[in-house]
Amino acid sequence: MKGRLISRLGLCLGSMTLTGMATTWLLTSFGASGVGFWVGVLVIAGLGFPLGTWLGRLLLKPVHEIDTELERLLQGWREQRGIANEDGLSGLRKALDYITAYPLNKVEVLESERAKGTAILEYMTEGVIALDGQGYVILMNPSAQRILGVTYDQRERRTLLEVVRDKGLAEWVEICQALDVAEPCKREIEIHFASMRIIEVNAMPMSFSLKQRGFLLVLHDITELQRLEKVRAEFVANVSHELRTPLTAIKGYLETVLDETGLESDVHRRFLEIANSHAERMGRLINDLLNLSDIETGKVVLDPAPIILGNFVRDVSAMFEKDAAKKDVKLVNRVAPGLVVQADRDRLSQILVNLVDNALKYTPQGGTVSFLAAKTETNQIRVTVRDTGQGIPPNDLPRVTERFYRVDKARSREEGGTGLGLAIVKHLVQLHGGTLHIESEYGKGTTIEFLLPVAQFQPAC
Template sequence: MQKKIFTVFFIILLIGILLTGFLSLSLIRNSYINQLEQKLISNAKLIEEFIKEEDNDLASKIFQKRMEDLGGKIDARITIIDYHGNVLAETFKREGYIENHQDRPEIQIAYGGEIGKAVRYSSTVDLDMLYVALPIEANGQTIVVRLAVNLLEIKRINQTLFYYIAFSIVFGLVISALIGYRFIDKIMEPIIEITEASKKMAMGRLGVRACVKSKDEIGDLADHFNHMADRLEETIEQLSDSNTKFKALLTSIINPIIAVDNKKNIILLNPAAEKLFNIKAEDAIGKHILEIIRNNQLDEEIERVFEDSVDTQIEINMKDPSEKTLKIYTNLIKLENDPTKTIGLVTLIEDITEIRKLEKMRSDFVANVSHELKTPLTSISGFVETLKSGAIEDEEVKNRFLDIIDIETERLARLIDDILTLSDIENSQHKVLHQEILPSDTLKEVEEMMKPIATNKAIELLTEIDLNLPMIYGNRDWFKQMLINLIDNAIKYTPREGKVQLTAYKRYSNLIISVKDTGIGIPKKDIPRLFERFYRVDKARSRKVGGTGLGLAIVKHIVLSFNGKIKVNSEQDKGSEFIIILPISSAK
């Protein structure tokens, strides 16, 4: 900017000096020529009077001689020309013929009765000449007295003036350039100050201000700039604060949120949405929603919302990146100052996969419970009706029927107890007790409880328990229930003369408990579903041995409450082994 101003200033100054110089040259030249013209006209009039008074023969040598003397005195070339352009006398002679002067412009004007003037190159004297022609009447005819002087003097004066002007231009430009540069530099200082301040602000240093103390327009500009910077800093702070709060709000919302513009390109994505769809916001912003969420149903629903301008909610099933059931709530984004204008759409997503699974599990559970309760109740009801219809009179039939009713009643009570136990475990996951449990002591207690049951069935219950097992923390009753269920299950499905072995030891930072039997075993295809509620490998045999179908489901939930794992190794007709792995450190 400084260079531009200096260049313009320099050009304007140069043009001004040049115009002044050339105008001065032109004025001096014109003034000098006017003075010469007046001088020549005066001398021509004197010659006119001389010719009229003397009544000379204009073609004589005497007259020629007089003209030459007179021309020398007035330092001018004198030419006398008749009406036909013939030269009668010439003070500057060259050898040879003097051509006719009738076509000379100054002569033509003089023939018209006026004083002729001309500045032109003379081939006779080989110089630029000033000519003045004066018409006079002599000897009864019109003749022209023409005086001429060369312009060597004006040329010399012009050259001298040109040198002076050139020197003035150079000297003036140097002095003006120095003064102008300092002046422009002084003017540019506040502008540079404002420019530097704006650059620093553009780089993020919003606290920078322009320090200009000038009292002119530039000072006003600096004041306005500083005021604008103050307002800008306040606005950016407000926007930053709002943006921080908005980001914090988006981050704290556990539901995924995605916003799109009118072209269905993503403009916003919160962390919950990033996690749900396994993407990063920077990779998704600006892309079409179909590129991120490959679900035509969602795309069509968004299109319908844009067309109908109606908020809605839908439920969709997704396969990618994982199989999920999502509930989508859509709301149009409208301008606050123009509610009729829509600029996009925001979708709030609720992952209801687990809810739908639980609903299905609940439905299946209710159906299974109804079925399991209905079977013994139907049996009891049937035998009661039989007894009421007269069978009660037969003592043997009555006792047999009552025994069956008693068995079914016990089975019904066990089923209800297991259902209540499972419900209690499921509903207490968030408030698990952290009681001190000595695994060695509890295992010994369970061994003593289950030994008589095994003995009654002629099954040998073997134990191999490390007496120095580390203490764990959790629900002591659940821990005991887990062991009882596993050992009871092993005894039920092990034939007479079989064996059940209980083993417990510490490995690394885990407590390992194993219950192994020599029973009927479990087919491989049934192992993955073994811990489902009411799932039975052999339904007829399970009912026969009194199983409710909930024992292993209870075991699995208790293991999960201890943050543990359970594994099953089984081979049909050879036996099964249930291995429980409980972390010691994490349980504390």
């Protein structure tokens, strides 16, 4: 072991040092041939070794401590690489070589990783802004500067408001920071500089170290996407309006002919009934398209008022009693009394009608459709519509609120569905400031929940 080598070196060094000092003194005092000189030699021979040992240990104690610490540091490194311990100067040299090279290698690796991260941030199409715990900007990639129409120098210490000059964005970020939640905040914000831009901002907390926290913003420029969406919605609205007028006329004439008693045969009547059925289906589709278009383009204005939820659910379920009885499906109202929501009566009716209609279509004979509600900790009311129907496959569940998406396309056409019901429900719930959540187990049923605000005042009786 290197420890034993160092001890031996210490003994030799101490003995040699002490012997040399004593011999020099004897020669100076007695000469090389006197009796005193030989007596001194005998004394040195007797006491030199223990005194030399003590002196050597004293001189090499710091070196021994360094060796011990070095051995401790290198033990883990040897075990990881399967390298056996080496005694002597060769092992010490290899250890020192490793200690010298290790920091340099680490610096190279860190520099390489830093260069990769910088390149990724610079070439990202999304804007990225990092804030420290005091709200100062510590990083803003080129895309963020392009999206926001600003320039930023990392050597400057400025807050987000000083860099962006948009009070709405800065205030929203402060609110997100104050919430101190792990989930990201998301919002669309209009930024006005050379031209108006619509920016989708995702914000979430991040940790730079155990003690230092900050905030990360990711920006998406959705201006062009919003413009195309507006064009699409306007096109759908215009086409739907143009189709409604001739369809109304066709349906009116069909109903008039069906009401006449002089039809020549049952075949004529059956053909006319089929035509009338498809005209009604087209009418529902056009009405749903117009409803969805009005919601998406902001033409729907809510008229919220306090509504006793239990009574309202009872009235809606009464509209489906005949259809439920035909299929032997039970409608169960389990909404607790005393729950009052703040909602638009017509739009809440539209939400529940769509959900109950869907539930009845896909619930088999002998099944159940239940209504439940409960107050949440966030001062909202969670309304639940649960059925024991066939359920939704897991692959289809994320897409059921998309326009025209049907899980069972053949059955939807047979039932006369438009594929717009849940899309309308989702937008109407969002207009009320709530969220829609769908859970389903294929073959067992579906549970749809949505949130509505609690009414601040009781409705007038």
